Amino acid sequence: HVKSYLDIMKKEEKNHIKQRENYGRNLEIEYKLSSMRTRRTRGRIKRSSFGSTRRAKVILRNTIGKMTHEIGLTYPRTFSTNGKEVKAHLHKMRQWFRDRDIGSFWFLEFQKRGAPHFHGIITKEVNEEDLKKEWYKIVGSNDKRHLKRGAHIEPIRSLGGFAHYLTSYLTKEEQKFVPDQFQDVGRFWGYSRSLLDPHIIKIIIGTKSELRLF
Numbered sequence: 001h002v003k004s005y006l007d008i009m010k011k012e013e014k015n016h017i018k019q020r021e022n023y024g025r026n027l028e029i030e031y032k033l034s035s036m037r038t039r040r041t042r043g044r045i046k047r048s049s050f051g052s053t054r055r056a057k058v059i060l061r062n063t064i065g066k067m068t069h070e071i072g073l074t075y076p077r078t079f080s081t082n083g084k085e086v087k088a089h090l091h092k093m094r095q096w097f098r099d100r101d102i103g104s105f106w107f108l109e110f111q112k113r114g115a116p117h118f119h120g121i122i123t124k125e126v127n128e129e130d131l132k133k134e135w136y137k138i139v140g141s142n143d144k145r146h147l148k149r150g151a152h153i154e155p156i157r158s159l160g161g162f163a164h165y166l167t168s169y170l171t172k173e174e175q176k177f178v179p180d181q182f183q184d185v186g187r188f189w190g191y192s193r194s195l196l197d198p199h200i201i202k203i204i205i206g207t208k209s210e211l212r213l214f
Helices: 002-013 050-066 083-098 128-139 144-149 159-170
Strands: 017-022 026-031 069-074 104-110 116-122 151-155 189-191
Touching: 050 104, 050 159, 050 189, 083 104, 083 116, 083 128, 128 144, 128 151
Parallel strands: none
Antiparallel strands: 017 026, 069 116, 069 151, 104 116, 104 189
């Protein structure tokens, strides 16, 4: 029985196991903690996963009622292929929204030309010209055409219809694959934590007679 137990431990832990007898009766097994295991290096992300898309849909269903407008943020003819730089642009844009007490939900996709593009929904209206100027300044494109066409905002006219549109939009396969030249893509979507209402759960412990008082 001892031999079979050790075999199981070796198979499960895949670590060095050391055994020794203690006064000929007790058997002690020592093995490395799971936190010391060698972790696999994560490979390059090539597309948005099914699980990620499913979680995004759950968040959308719980926040869509607070949204009033949709926005789009596009890059100029010359664009970065570094995900960290692109997300830094997005972070600055979201900070601009936060300074105006505006919540947001965003997701990343790629256009046919390989350029990253952000689609989003927000909780308050902003002036479209101000939005264009801010995104133009953040990206630093120096392309006057980008100043005119780099961002847009539109009101959401039907929450039910728009929610259905968004969930189908999230599953558009052709725009969820990462171009070969794009590196460090990171997350495909995100949202303002303030959009989710906190839930307080009370746990009351007592006898049956005590619980009848509640």
